Amino acid sequence: MSSQRVQMDIQDRHVVMDNGILQVTLSKPDGIVTRIQYNGIDNLLEVLSDEVDRGYWDLVWSEAGSVGTTGTFDVIKGTKFEVIVESDEQVEVSFTRKWNPSQKGKLVPLNIDKRFIMLRNSSGFYSYAIYDHLKEWPPFNLPQTRIVFKLRKEKFQYMAIADNRQRYMPLPDDRSQERSKVLDVPEAVLLVNPIEPEFKGEVDDKYEYSSENQNLRIHGWICMDPPVGFWQITPSDEFRSGGPLKQNLTSHVGPYCLAMFLSAHYSGEDLVLKLKPDEPWKKVFGPVFIYLNSATSNANDDPSPLWEDAKHQMMTEVQKWPYDFPASSEFPPSDQRGNVSGRIQVRDRYVSEDCIPGKGAYVGLAPPGDAGSFQRDCKGYQFWTRADEHGYYSIKNIREGQYNLYAWVPGFIGDYRYDAAINITAGCDSDVGELVYEPPRDGPTLWEIGIPDRSAAEFYVPDPNPNYINKLYVNHPDRFRQYGLWERYADLYPDQDLIYTVGTSDYAKDWFFAQVTRKKDDDTYEGTTWQIKFQLDNVNKSGTFKLRISLATANIAELQIRINDPKADPPLFTTGVIGKDNTILRHGIHGLYWLYSIDIPATLLVEGNNTLFLTQPISDSPLPAFHGLMYDYIRLEGPPSSTSTRGVKPANIAPNTSLD
Incomplete structure (x- = not known):
């Protein structure tokens, strides 16, 4: 560590923060990170990219009333530079962009204040921003905002997201039209002629590296020569949307390193921020910490010391939260x-x-x-x-x-x-x-399928098509992150849909993780109907049974419920068309959580064999992952009894078991 005081050099078009450990150069007054100098490397950021495309805050916005999760992409450039703090111990600088009515329709109606902080003896720098929308300004939609860093591709080729999610990565050139084949969506490509032959035949897709907010504390990249790590540390979730299970992008081929604050990924339009007329809004995003570390040159290409040190620094940042050094009164200590x-x-x-x-x-x-x-x-x-x-x-x-x-x-x-x-x-x-x-409950459990944990991970996740493999996820706990698993349903059930028999079937082997459409011989797709077969010994015809279905995700799908008559019209129950979270296509095992409680009149049931039909009929898209459901848990309850059933526990899980 250096004991040098923090210094700042304000130039015509740039400002440089330097604490003797690293130098950070920002464009002035834009506030774009153009250069990070550390450990003998002149610039960790991609020098082949324009300055504006190296380290930046960006957002996506659209006019009020717009639908969907897209809009105008905007790299946020400040118009005014200001020094907020300048001392031996700390430098904090501000890059602001003010909105006025003449910019209506051209810029998002927000005042944005981007801040960057460097501390003495700190191997990194911090960034946060204050977004402010005044009541009298036009309403708008904000689907996404984040920080992006694009690192030097010839140096940073090893990516780490978790202890068991790290690997050498393809080069961005490998995703070019000459070296790859675009699959069902532009984000997913098959590497057919990569520069490094070891990646040939693999799928690259940024969504394969998503993480839940609760686990998204640190991720980044490692350079082996010299041994240097570039890490994005998020010590708190307080400014991120959607709760602890919301999934966000992390790092991916570029090499890119992201801090996602607001996104509609794995949730759809439900998580697009929509301001109403006369609605003020203000929020502080961050601070996040960009941490740099290094190892001795004889590290033998072992990334683990840098990763372990970065995790230790992450815990230090978490313990320091909320930080006491940001100068803005909008960030309370x-x-x-x-x-x-x-x-x-x-x-x-x-x-x-x-x-x-x-x-x-x-x-x-x-x-x-x-x-x-x-x-x-x-x-x-x-x-x-x-x-x-x-x-x-x-x-x-x-x-x-x-x-x-x-x-x-x-x-x-x-x-x-x-x-x-x-x-x-x-x-x-x-x-x-x-x-x-008091969770929803009317009567005793007659049978259940799955574990109520808001995830489909306990169900059968197939092996991927060998032509579409990410080597990281072979024999991995997150095997659901492989590309194209939705196509395996038609391979396993080419002519007849899934049939599950209570008492003999095993949901870990016999319940496919996602109910998707099936491709037919004429290359069109059809909806699917799954069956649950079960027996009832006694049916009191004056009673009412209760079916509880919790869904882990839905994407432009409909769930229709029928009992003992697959052609009943109308069905006993339908969700209507729900969900736009693209979880199946983006290799997640859950999106938004849905819970339905359905009354089943006893008159529809018989003593002996019964069949519950679960139909997802929508099949407009020529892509099976585009219309589908993931189940979290299904339970059939008998009619309410006058006394409780002491000691009767669900068959598959003790109710006080923690599911991590």
């Missing part, structure tokens, strides 16, 4: 925030007469709304934690404001919301006490 603690338990008398500790429960504060609304929130801040094995939780450093407390408990369906609003003030330490979640 710890003493201007509050804390909430308590305990959550579950009451399901068909499982246990006693309350069950909410082991591993996800508990969070998010803007006021209905139960589960946090997964579609993209305007406010969210603060999440996991409860311990006894259901106790503590959420710290919450920004001032009014929130609802939300939760869900792995092993149980549905969402919990604490009815009373929670007002957070500076220094408050609120104990909300014992909360009891």
